[in-house]
Amino acid sequence: MDNKYYVVGSGIVGCVVARELAENGAEVKIYEKRNHIGGNLYDFTDEHGIHVHLYGPHIFHTKIERVWQYVSKYCDWEDYNLVCGSVVDGICVPTSFDFDSVDKFFPDEAEMIKEHIKVVFGEQKSATVLEMLDCGDEYVGKFAKYLYDKDYAPYTAKQWGIAPEKVDKQIFKRVPILFSYGSKYFDDPHQALPKKGYMELIENLVRHENISIEMDTDALELLSIKENKVFLGEEQADGTVIYTGPLDELFGCRFGKLPYRSLRFEWKYEDIESFQDMPVVAYPQAEAYTRITEYKKLPYQDVEGTTYAVEYPLPYKKGANHEPYYPVLTDESNQLLKQYTELVGQIDKLKCCGRLADFKYYNIDQAIDRALDIVDELRRGE
């Protein structure tokens, strides 16, 4: 292993990698272009005394035992099961969609639809809306088409800015339809929030004598790639660089731009007890926004008034004061990604990882798992 590392980005991936390398005795310098650390996990208490997540609601959930053990070392957690909803034709139902949605949207045919679901899918506990649309059963198809036309299709079109048919089918696996009552949004054994907020986790991770952080610094103004080597300014980097920013930007978008989706958050405060029934509600049929998060319910905070954030998706443009939040996964972008990934493989002392640099739709736990894998690779000298 090297004894010097440069980490670009202080999101959860950058912080975990930095901590693990520092624990191994290496000196680590983190560059962060924002004016705070933590990447998209950044949270704080607003002027109304309500704890909010600046970059959208973040609920930690995982099946990966080593990740749960890892985060438990760095802060205390409280169990939290997120309840989400979706408003379709003026009716708010809990999501994931389940038998409760059948009852609410098709009260006269509910029993028949549930019977048919059981016959078609047998012991299966859930399916994607696409599987249900294609199953060939009239009743199941009718329910699935209703949800597809009124929720999945308009929500997907707004969220990704492309026709739902063009989006990678894996996206639909994230929002299955459950064949039971009392569905939970996530089904992972560990679902929690840090007791004192994500920033405690982040700050504890980077609190180490071998870690230094340079804030408000766009590393791409220092970093360049020449002859398959990484340079910092005029000099070849005297250590390994771990890059967690947008992959295409590291190479000046030489093969073309990888598409990322951004969001505009409209923050509002109202002097009312409650704005909506659940902390996170999707509004698939609304004109331009996708969902609203009401933070006093995430988890419940006993305060007067309420702060909520309305999410408007938009295409990411570097330099337009946008943040890249979601990699847009399509056949085309996967092809482009392959070209960039092959290039990364040719460059000495460079590792790319994280949601933006891997161009993968990681949740927090998958991002941490990836960070731990990267450190293992470095330990093995790969």
Ligand SMILES: Cc1cc2nc3c(=O)[nH]c(=O)nc-3n(C[C@H](O)[C@H](O)[C@H](O)COP(=O)(O)OP(=O)(O)OC[C@H]3O[C@@H](n4cnc5c(N)ncnc54)[C@H](O)[C@@H]3O)c2cc1C
């Ligand atoms: C709206 C939203 C809601 C989400 N909700 C959940 C959820 O409920 N549960 C869940 O598990 N996951 C959720 N996620 C996913 C979660 O945010 C990610 O898995 C995780 O934050 C990825 O961490 P990261 O370190 O890879 O990236 P990031 O958090 O994006 O961190 C990258 C960092 O690199 C910095 N950077 C980039 N380029 C440069 C540069 N050139 N120089 C210096 N610094 C640079 C950025 O400023 C940023 O701080 C959500 C994501 C979004 C967008």
